[in-house]
Amino acid sequence: MNNQSQNLMTLDLEALASNLDYTKHRAGPEKRMIASIKANAYGHDVSLIAGALHEKRVDMLATGNIDDARILRACGVDTPLLLFAYATAENTVNAAKEGFISTVPNLTSAISLDAMTSVPIPVYLKIDCGLGRLGAPLSIAKDFVTKVYQLKNLKVEGIYTHVPFSDVASSPWAQGKLDQFDKLVEELESNGYSIPVTQAMGSCCVLAGLRDKSNAVCVGHALYGLSPFSSEQAPTFHDLRPVxxxxxxxxxxxxxxxxxxxxxxxxxxxxxxxxxxxxxxxxxxxxxxxxxxxxxxxxxxxxxxxxxxxxxxxxxxxxxxxxxxxxxxxxxxxxxxxxxxxxxxxxxxxxxxxxxxxxxxxxxxxxxxxxx
Incomplete structure (x- = not known):
């Protein structure tokens, strides 16, 4: 018997389902649900978690690990799968051939990707609303999106951002970022750009009771009964169950x-x-x-x-x-x-x-x- 078999983690998939239902309720029934399963489903087990979320018919799964994505397909999980920005243009083309949707975080990557494929491939565009990690900054986001739409081999199926905050007192700042993202989407749509999926809110926004006009949310922490805040400040956190x-x-x-x-x-x-x-x-x-x-x-x-x-x-x-x-x-x-x-x-x-x-x-x- 090896050490791993003697050491056991058990997961409560009923708690996962309960957290998913509660998060949907908080976000609003009109919102599409993108479930984040990055980093081995937040340290749980990506195969078990994704299988359960697939049975619950979430709209999309999202991860930054293409190996995990391949494992899920091999296990029969055919839920649409978004890859967070993770790879070179060449790897993104290969991911598209395997049926995954990749993220494009900047114009340079978009141009390189467009030049490497003769067949249109689906992509999501990442906007940076203040995290400062990946995506086109809000100040140039409109120009970024419009230029990507002009590339003949990229098919934009969604745009999204990440508005994190670790203190409930920062909710006004986060709401301001959500409003700016809403304004960006409205301007793009008024100029004739049809964007199937738009997403800005994650666990912290949903639990803090914030609102936006996007048609999807991407939730990680809350699904697993984990608080996205530095302390359990949001009263809604106590309605979640640890997985x-x-x-x-x-x-x-x-x-x-x-x-x-x-x-x-x-x-x-x-x-x-x-x-x-x-x-x-x-x-x-x-x-x-x-x-x-x-x-x-x-x-x-x-x-x-x-x-x-x-x-x-x-x-x-x-x-x-x-x-x-x-x-x-x-x-x-x-x-x-x-x-x-x-x-x-x-x-x-x-x-x-x-x-x-x-x-x-x-x-x-x-x-x-x-x-x-």
Missing amino acids: VHSISSTLIHIGHHKKGSDIATGGLYGTESAHNVGVIPLGLAMGMRAPIGNKEMVVLVKGKRCQIMAVSLEHITINLDNVENVAIGDRVTIIGRDGDESISLQELAYAWQVTPLQALMSMSGRFSVRSI
């Missing part, structure tokens, strides 16, 4: 240390009392970390909270002093519920002093994954 149901491992060793023993792992030299110590096959190599500073980090064994003594490359050592009748092979809960006790993703992230999403991403792809 990660549990993360667990298995006890592979139990050590019984008599009074006076040296336990170098926990810094207990010449212990004043006897200690029972357990080991699980989960360490730095699997994305785990030691707690920062004096933050407490615990796991659950037989419904008891057990302090983590050390995190090494491939193992975690835990204190089992308060657990009775413990045995090798018992499950150890890192996230989830065991009896009357529970540990949330937020609690683990706090011990590491990172966001819940960052905690998930550090463990992404390191576990066997199944749905409950």
